[in-house]
Amino acid sequence: MAIKVRIPTPLRKLTNGSDEVFAEGRNIGEIINDLEKSFPGLKERICEGDGKLRRFVNIYLNDEDIRFKKNLETELKENDELSIIPAIAGGSI
């Protein structure tokens, strides 16, 4: 099942400039592994070495944060869409 994935600006260097790509998988972890096959280097920008989501990265399934679902094990159905969202933060000190 092909799922549409929204790619944010900082990762588009790895997707040849595409802001939306498609990947196959039954859950989000599988989608990330499939993305890595098509776009080598993408997985390490999304996941830590232990496979968990990096703290600078959020993933939304449709309009919900996957941390409030089953994280990378969240199952997918047809027409679902994923969005990779970078954490935006900072401060004066």
Place this chain on the structure above:
Amino acid sequence: MGFLGLGKKTLDISQSAYDQILEHARDAYPHECCGILVGSTMQGTKVMYVHRAENTNKERASDRYIIDPKEFFMIDREARMQSLDILGFYHSHPDHPDKPSSTDREWGQPGYSYIIVSVNKGKDTSIKCWSFEGENDPFKEIKIKII
């Protein structure tokens, strides 16, 4: 011009969007404000409008900001419907310079434009824009051009 508008030398912005950023920075003082720059990279990097975001870091709002990912998601979707994109973000530094701090660099993302507004005693402001390309590169200043 580099990849995807990276390596951009100037950030074009309308006078009204520029003024809205300064107004937000003064309104939020002594706290940090933050917002999202929406626009196009078709002909240079051009900010079409700005979105006032909520600073969700309530505990340290005087020297930190966080934009809720949900707000990012909503504005990204709105931008896409208009064939626009999120170009970057703005935030203020109350009583601190308009330069990126180590915290800004730690949380910074390559390819985005980061406008920083210094607000001195709630009134005087100065504004600069910064960006970096590679994950380990330092921030470099980008000229702001009011169009």
